[in-house]
Amino acid sequence: MSSKKEQEPEGEVRFAPPGEVTARSVRRELTLWYAAAKRDLPWRRTSDPYAIWVSEAMLQQTRVETVKEYWPRFLERFPTATALAEAEEEAVLEAWSGLGYYRRARSLQAAARVIASEHQGVFPRDLGAALDLPGVGPYTAGAVVSIAYDVPAPLVDGNVERVFARLFGMEGVRASGPLGRACWAAASFFVERLEGAVRPSVWNQALMELGALVCTPRAPRCDECPLAEECVAKARGNAVGIPRPKPRRASTEVELEVYVIERGGRWLLEQRPEGGLMGGMWQFPTVEVTSSGLFPEELGPGLAPVVEPEHDLIALTHGITHHRIRARVRSARMAASGGEGAAWFGPEEAAELALTGMARKVAERLAPARDPLFDRS
Ligand code: SF4
Known part of the structure; x- marks a missing residue:
């Protein structure tokens, strides 16, 4: 009480x-x-x-x-x-x-x-x-x-x-x-x-x-x-x-699947919708396994029918405000051409984009020979 x-x-x-x-x-x-x-x-x-x-x-x-x-x-x-x-x-x-x-x-x-x-x-x-x-x-x-x-x-x-x-x-x-x-x-x-x-x-x-x-x-x-x-x-x-701490706000656990689709040394990246969280920024195609609402639970309409996950690459953790994110980064392939709202970028081109923090982490881990363009930590 x-x-x-x-x-x-x-x-x-x-x-x-x-x-x-x-x-x-x-x-x-x-x-x-x-x-x-x-x-x-x-x-x-x-x-x-x-x-x-x-x-x-x-x-x-x-x-x-x-x-x-x-x-x-x-x-x-x-x-x-x-x-x-x-x-x-x-x-x-x-x-x-x-x-x-x-x-x-x-x-x-x-x-x-x-x-x-x-x-x-x-x-x-x-x-x-x-x-x-x-x-x-x-x-x-x-x-x-x-x-x-x-x-x-x-x-x-x-x-x-x-x-x-x-x-x-x-x-x-x-x-x-x-x-x-x-x-x-x-x-x-x-x-x-x-x-x-x-x-x-x-x-x-x-x-x-x-x-x-x-x-x-x-x-x-x-x-x-x-x-x-x-x-x-x-x-x-x-x-x-002094001052007294704020009452702690519980963090929300978020689980994601992040798909790395590679073709000719380039990655398929998608742009987040304008107006929302991280609006307009680029990320690897991502779906949320949990239901926090932070990420969609399905791939966008241009990708959903054609992306096929293959095998696990790496696991990452990431934090956004009160969300603790665990991401399973998987390789995937495109079963057909498609990708509305998405585009292909080589690591150097990706480094010039406004990437989400998560996408930057994935790129840092996956860029061949750790491209120094991504080394900003
Ligand atoms: S202002 Fe801060 S550091 Fe200075 S005496 Fe007071 S409590 Fe200590």
């Missing part, structure tokens, strides 16, 4: 603004620390708002080390918002392939088109105009206008939420509405009261950097922290428990 406490809805979390002495000390200690400890990241060497925006879009859900590889390559291919706006979607998805969450790439291009048509190709400096761009939320808008233009705009990402929650002892659930509102209030409080030489770009990045390097989720290094003296969670000894 669940306790009364468990049944209660998540309560409000309140940000109580600190006094001027504490606020000043937090500002000073954090920015001094940042000047000495910040990482030399490539996107910190530019003030180009477009380049900063691309880095922010990539950094959501992706590790810094991975973004270091993708960011310069993407900018080389699409050096301006206008270039991105005018590119073929297929080319954008291909440049994004491997970063996952392709909706981000599509949103980036949709917003680039608005920037090209309504803002003379320049990411807007105004926070409200930035927020009006498709797919640009409060975090990204705040990050770009504060970092690129030094506009005193607040931002809260997972790192900043953790720092503020611990610093002010705000006990709420991670990424929940109540804690989020309290942390945005804290972010606004500080960024609107910067003084002296402390610029919004420095302040916001310092907060994020502290969360990334010192106030880490499981092992905060309070002994090295510039805010240790002001920190409520440290004084209470409960930093690791």
